[in-house]
Amino acid sequence: MRDSTVLVTGGGKGLGRAFAEALGKAGARVFITGRDASALEETAEKLNTDGILVEPLCADVVDSGAMKDVVARIMEISGRLDVLVNNAVDPGPVGPTADIDFDAWWRAQQVNVAGPLISAQAALAVMIPAGRGRIINLVSPAGIKRWPYATAYSVSKAALLKLSENLAAELRSTGITVLSYNPGMVDAGLTRAGMRFAGNTDDPWLDRLGRWAIEARDSGAFVPLDTAVDCLVRLASGDADVLSGYVINAEDDLDARISDREAGSR
Ligand SMILES: NC(=O)c1ccc[n+]([C@@H]2O[C@H](COP(=O)([O-])OP(=O)(O)OC[C@H]3O[C@@H](n4cnc5c(N)ncnc54)[C@H](OP(=O)(O)O)[C@@H]3O)[C@@H](O)[C@H]2O)c1
Incomplete structure (x- = not known):
């Protein structure tokens, strides 16, 4: 991943932090966003101490202006943006859908569906002119199977999966790939x-x-954390570009899927 610049939304905590660390260790220059400035600073400081180049930028994914500013700042510092990892998430409310709090339900759609779209639009403004780029959207078993009593999360992840498929098709001739990545339950x-x-x-x-x-x-x-993280790094490095538009699961035999796809497209 040397010479690559990666943006991980929600990279200050949880899986996003583990992704940022692994991408940095693989040689990428990593930018992390979130709303919690102190968590971002703390993560960046810790990783920088370990020799990993990570830079924090505070931004809410539903704020289009803020996400454009993030990309502008990345271009100023790094001069390129190769990979966007749409990782930030709002888990949404839990309970019977018949009487779930609508505002909380809708907020999850905004963060989990509109957020990745807003971030993708900001990133594509520089990726399309560059003729290269990679967008990885974090999905979940919740968006693939049914997930009763957590419909805000489940529905938002199903929608994100369709966003990836459609975006991948639209971007086919641009050099930009779009993948849905399901790390599994970690x-x-x-x-x-x-x-x-x-x-x-x-x-x-x-x-x-x-x-x-x-x-x-x-x-x-x-899924073991290492398995989930290693697969994400492979996707970010471009190993699975041939699978643009598809869902990749952390425990897939990725090499077999790549070979099958390459054989199918010959
Ligand atoms: N953990 C799992 O087992 C699992 C399984 C399948 C899929 N996934 C997917 O993996 C991704 C990461 O999940 P996680 O478990 O690490 O979640 P998490 O621990 O809840 O972390 C969520 C991250 O999103 C950020 N965030 C939330 N709302 C935001 C907003 N409006 N704007 C910007 N950042 C925002 C949070 O930072 P701030 O609080 O600073 O904003 C935090 O860094 C998600 O897309 C999730 O669906 C996770």
């Missing part, structure tokens, strides 16, 4: 936070979610 970020609700909340739906996540972990359904 003991990090929102899944780890969810597990903490089990037995620690008066909200029966959050308690249920926490217990269910713990059951999934204990039954071996989780």
Whole structure:
């Protein structure tokens, strides 16, 4: 990833932080965004101390002006933007959809669907003229399977998956690829936070979610963090560009999928 510049939204915490660290270790210059300035500073400081080049830029993904400013700042500092990792997320409200708080539900759509679109538009303004670029949209099993009682998250991730497919088709002749990446359930970020609700909340739906996540972990359904991170780095480095438009799962046999696709397109 030497000479590559990568933007990871929501890169100050959770999986985004692990992605930023691994991309930096692979040689990329990494910019991380989020709303929490102190978390961004703390992450950047820690990683820079470890010799990893990471720079924090505070911005809300639903703020189009702020995301344009982020890209302008990256161009000023680095002169290029090769990869956008749309990682920031709002987990949304949990409970029966029939009486879920609409404003919280809608906020999750804004952050999880409009956010990646706004970030992609800001990035594409420099990627299209450069004739190269890569956009990786973080999806989830929740957007692939049904995920009752967490419909804000589930519906938003399903929508993001379709955004990736359509954008990839529109950008086919531009040198820019778009992938949906499903890291699987990982003991990090929102899944780890969810597990903490089990037995620690008066909200029966959050308690249920926490217990269910713990059951999934204990039954071996989780993906190891290293597996999720290593696959993301491979996608960011361009290994799977031939799969533009598709969903990549962390535990896929990526080499086999690439070979199958290459054989199909010959
Ligand atoms: N953890 C898992 O098991 C898992 C499984 C499948 C998919 N994923 C996907 O992986 C990605 C990362 O998830 P995670 O578990 O690491 O989540 P997380 O720990 O909740 O982190 C969310 C990140 O998004 C940022 N964020 C939230 N709202 C934002 C906004 N409006 N503008 C800018 N940044 C915002 C947060 O930073 P601030 O608070 O500073 O804004 C934080 O850095 C998500 O797309 C998620 O759907 C995770």
